[in-house]
Amino acid sequence: MRKATSVFVLVLLLITSLLCFACRDKDTGTGEDVWPEMPPNTNPNFKYFGYYHFSDSIDEVAAMGNANLAKVDIDYLDEIEHLARRNFNILIMIRHVFFENGETPGDVGERWETAKKGIEPYMDNIIGFYVDEPIWTGKSQEAFHYACQTVRRDFPDRKMVAMLMYDSVLKSGIINTRIKDIDPREYCKYCTDVGFDFYHKWDKDTLIKNISLLKKNVLIDGQVIWLSPKGFYVADRSKSINWVFEDTSLPPGEDMKRWIKGAYEVAVAEPLVVGFLTFVYGDEDTLEKYDYYLAQFFDEESEHFDKELRDLYVKIGKAVIANDIRQPSL
Numbered sequence: 001m002r003k004a005t006s007v008f009v010l011v012l013l014l015i016t017s018l019l020c021f022a023c024r025d026k027d028t029g030t031g032e033d034v035w036p037e038m039p040p041n042t043n044p045n046f047k048y049f050g051y052y053h054f055s056d057s058i059d060e061v062a063a064m065g066n067a068n069l070a071k072v073d074i075d076y077l078d079e080i081e082h083l084a085r086r087n088f089n090i091l092i093m094i095r096h097v098f099f100e101n102g103e104t105p106g107d108v109g110e111r112w113e114t115a116k117k118g119i120e121p122y123m124d125n126i127i128g129f130y131v132d133e134p135i136w137t138g139k140s141q142e143a144f145h146y147a148c149q150t151v152r153r154d155f156p157d158r159k160m161v162a163m164l165m166y167d168s169v170l171k172s173g174i175i176n177t178r179i180k181d182i183d184p185r186e187y188c189k190y191c192t193d194v195g196f197d198f199y200h201k202w203d204k205d206t207l208i209k210n211i212s213l214l215k216k217n218v219l220i221d222g223q224v225i226w227l228s229p230k231g232f233y234v235a236d237r238s239k240s241i242n243w244v245f246e247d248t249s250l251p252p253g254e255d256m257k258r259w260i261k262g263a264y265e266v267a268v269a270e271p272l273v274v275g276f277l278t279f280v281y282g283d284e285d286t287l288e289k290y291d292y293y294l295a296q297f298f299d300e301e302s303e304h305f306d307k308e309l310r311d312l313y314v315k316i317g318k319a320v321i322a323n324d325i326r327q328p329s330l
Contacts, residue, residue: 038315045273047321065318066321091126135187229276
């Protein structure tokens with residue numbers, strides 16, 4: 001009888017330990033308790049996962065262990081140093097060096113030489129250079145080509161990335177933008193990587209169609225693709241940005257879940273996709289434009305905390321960056 005009691009106690013302790021482990025795993029947001037049918041990352045090129053706007057949350061993002069990428073302006077050397085110390089891959093934004101009112105500034109050579117000296121200590125972490133929506137923001141083709149060619153001349157083993165505004169992928173030939181008569185394929189021909197932002201409500205078929213349009217209308221041989229999954233919600237129609245895209249029949253956060261899951265499914269099946277830059281994690285200025293953004297949903301102290309959304313991001317991000325030799329230091 002005593003032996004049977006001992007066995008029962010041992011079994012009970014084992015069950016209790018397993019339950020405690022499961023609870024601990026759930027509480028820390030490892031993501032293992034969500035999306036059990038998530039497909040594996042079978043795309044060996046898909047290895048970068050990051051967010052827009054987390055400059056004041058670098059340590060917080062690193063602690064989640066699901067992101068290995070950041071973009072930062074070339075003159076923000078303290079932030080670049082912080083990201084390098086945490087072992088992030090870095091895309092350097094070059095807008096303030098190569099463009100002034102959409103054109104090449106007269107002192108661009110001096111600006112570029114000064115900027116290169118500033119980032120030199122961090123080149124082991126810098127994977128490339130970046131311009132956001134260059135056509136939409138009015139950067140002339142001549143100025144953009146000069147920037148891309150200069151970067152690739154001086155850093156031939158680094159990326160030159162352009163994230164296009166969605167309309168730039170829709171049709172081939174000349175398109176009407178803030179700068180007239182632009183052929184997006186000709187415009188982006190000196191880039192190594194091209195992406196586009198598309199923030200309408202989630203629809204997988206539409207995203208696949210738009211990737212096909214990007215290939216048809218913009219990409220040349222050798223170029224690869226970045227995607228920017230939607231990570232915000234705007235309910236207030238008085239705000240000026242992106243509210244027209246919202247499906248307000250869905251609760252805040254629901255479309256973000258659909259986006260990150262669906263975009264991941266598309267990316268693992270598309271060998272040209274190399275990374276995600278999700279829009280938007282959130283910093284001190286974000287609330288002025290968006291009612292809800294990812295940092296609010298990830299924060300256990302926030303009234304908007306959504307464990308399922310955070311765990312999806314953790315699980316998916318870890319599956320992506322597992323393909324990268326550089327992991328952020330925790």
